Amino acid sequence: MAGASTSMRLRLPIACIALEVILIILFGVAVEYDHDVSGEAGHKTNTTHHDYENEFYYRYPSFQDVHVMIFIGFGFLMTFLQRYGFSSVGFNFLIAAFSLQLATLVQGFLHTIMTGGKIHVGVESMINADFCTGSVLISFGAVLGKTSPVQMLTMAVFEVILFSVNEFILLSLLNAKDAGGSMTIHTFGAYFGLMVTRVLYRPNLDKSNKKNSSVYHSDIFAMIGTLYLWMFWPSFNSAITLHGDIQHRTALNTYYSLAACTLSTYAFSALLNHEGKLDMVHIQNAALAGGVALGTAAEMMITPFGSMIVGFLAGAISVLGYRFITPFLESKLKIQDTCGVHNLHGMPGILELFTVSLFPKITSDFPASAQAGMQAISLVVTLGIALIGGIIVGFILKLPIYGAPSDSQCFEDGVYWEVPGEPEDCQELAAVKSGEESEKLN
Template sequence: MAPQYAPSLRSRLFPLLICLQTSFIVIFLFCVKYDHHISDDKLLYAEFQDVNVMVVLGFGFLATFLSRYSFSGSGFNLLVAAMAVQWALILNGLESWYHRGQIIINLRSLVIAEMCAASALISIGAVLGKTNPVHLLLIALIEVSGFVLNGLILQTYLRVKPLYCTMLLHIFGAFFGLMMSWVLYSEDSEQQHEKEKIHRRTGLFSLLGTLFLWMFWPSFNSVLVDPNDHQRKLTAVYSTYLALSVSAVTAAGVSVLSSPTGKFNLVHVQSSSLAGGVAVGVSMSAVREPWVAMTIGLAAAVISTLGLRYIRPHLLSAFKCHDTCGVLSVHGLPGILGWLAHLLLQLADSDDLTTAIRCAVFNICTLNVTLSLSMALGVIAGMLLKWNFWRPPQEKKFFDDQAFWECTSEKFMEKDMDIWKGMIEGPT
């Protein structure tokens, strides 16, 4: 029986890429200008580089854990990030274009665009390995548009600060991706796919992505804080680092405790070690003391690790939702924990009952709007991706680089290695 090859994307991917990139160039030609009225801020440039490393290397390497999907995990991450950043620059600059007739680009706008792209990369983690590059680009366009719209709604009607709107990217991206995965569910997904496993080499590269994210997360959480408020900026750095440290230690302990064999689980350690950075990023505007940040980091790691151990397997059987990267436990649940911590800390700082009630109402409305919009757009995106026009990959080609890349099969690679080994060792 002849092998079933993955459908060619030549007639879909190339026109989409060229049309999108040409359109962006035309928009930039007529509407976008560099900001020449500010001095070069070396500190902001360093922080921009930190965020850039997280988006490209951190998320890129983190997506390489699947044994036969490492090329796609890292390569498609760069493709999506590059396109999403351009689209986010345009959408975030519409207000400037409306008032001044042009979109201004500076380091701050680039950082915000990269954070919008990070939200899209979180969403893609839920459907990693089950989509093609055309799907990923469509996801990025829809998700970034929805995230920018969510920030506009929150700032316009609820008077939420722009920094807090941006840090909700974890919640928005996680639930957007989960709803996509739910819509794309098929009966063949009930059992774990034979290629959905971790190899020693790919697991090591994925752990490297965790290390990049862990090191640069303090910059990610503090880069948009007002640079003139040095104390608040340093507090964000301190709080993030302490929360990350506690979450790394706690994740290791809970992973061993919850393991039937009493051993570390690679996915738990590398994913839940970042949960503290997620949670404290959402709540950092209300964090004032070191012990608060450390407590948030501990709680986030416990929730994340237990979620990966017990909740993630039941998502598939109970809710028909296959979460490849565990974005619910890594970003969704810690993000909601951060929102809850932010609410409780603000209530504790309230002077009177009226202020406390108003604060609670605004925080609850903020979460409801974010969840509602992300889940609704996730359903719409999932329905769009189910269209056969986009040449979706076959079930047999899930989690497989050979469906998209020119690469040698493992059988021939092993044969070549045996030949080279024989040439080096010589005749026996």
């Protein structure tokens, strides 16, 4: 029976408990507090001036903004599907809570590979772990509705490792710049997820399933996610920059990019609709492209003027992607991208390369050509690891052991969740309906 094959009764507990036990053991062995978490400097008894300079006070508000983006932002953005709200926000929650633990270990391990010693944790590791988690959630958006939670946890294991390796190569070996993660988070997460969903292609999905769409209330829930991502993107891009004017500037540039992006999103959404009506999918997603597209460049002296140009272009490209490229990917390349992550994270992440290449020439802020070349190499490395990694992980996820849903079970919470009945009134209405049907049968 189909029901049996998707059961999570043993699969999910085994996966969750095994993974968490391994995490706990590795944390016990390898992790210790950072120096301003343990108070090793010896100022434990009284609150001294030194205590007010703890990194906590300069990073924690940004961390909390990023945390809201990960759990509310991504979680609710994906609730747009009519009967997949429990899974969208619930699996987002599970995958994120797992990924941030694993990311702390893998990122920390790679960080200590040169210097030796234990993995140090504190508010900076919390932010970096949330960043890696964001990349996993972007890939989750590509396969949304078509996978089991155990499949997603498995994907997260591999993606966290590959993400961290790519990030290490870019930031530590190639000395690329990417504070806001245009390449490391968005480009990587998008193309990795697109490859996974390509390998998991379901040729008959559209015929057997009508639930890959929104209803009125689900679109409003999704706007909660959109707005939190939009409002806090300045915190995201600036969360891990150097302190002072650089952090200030990063937040400011991102804010202008997003504002300009919003206007171009509305413009192109209306323009591309035959009746001139706005499409919620565009507003929910494309309006955020201005944050992605400035992930690297936001810390530079690109001026509000430059930020607004980048944001405006990112919004336009993203809407055009939803209108023309997503259907093309699905029909020609067999890539079923549920949330359209290619339009929000893939292309705007690549747009970044042009931004970073272009702006040094006009602002002279940046040692231009050498760095631009390094950024281009970094993008190639990122695409390479994401595409090849995504294909391999896709095949791993194709094994028939994860309890994946059948085509007709896709985009349906009922497969993995106890779903409550409708309100009493609706039940009565439904009873009326079925009563009539039985009358007709008689």
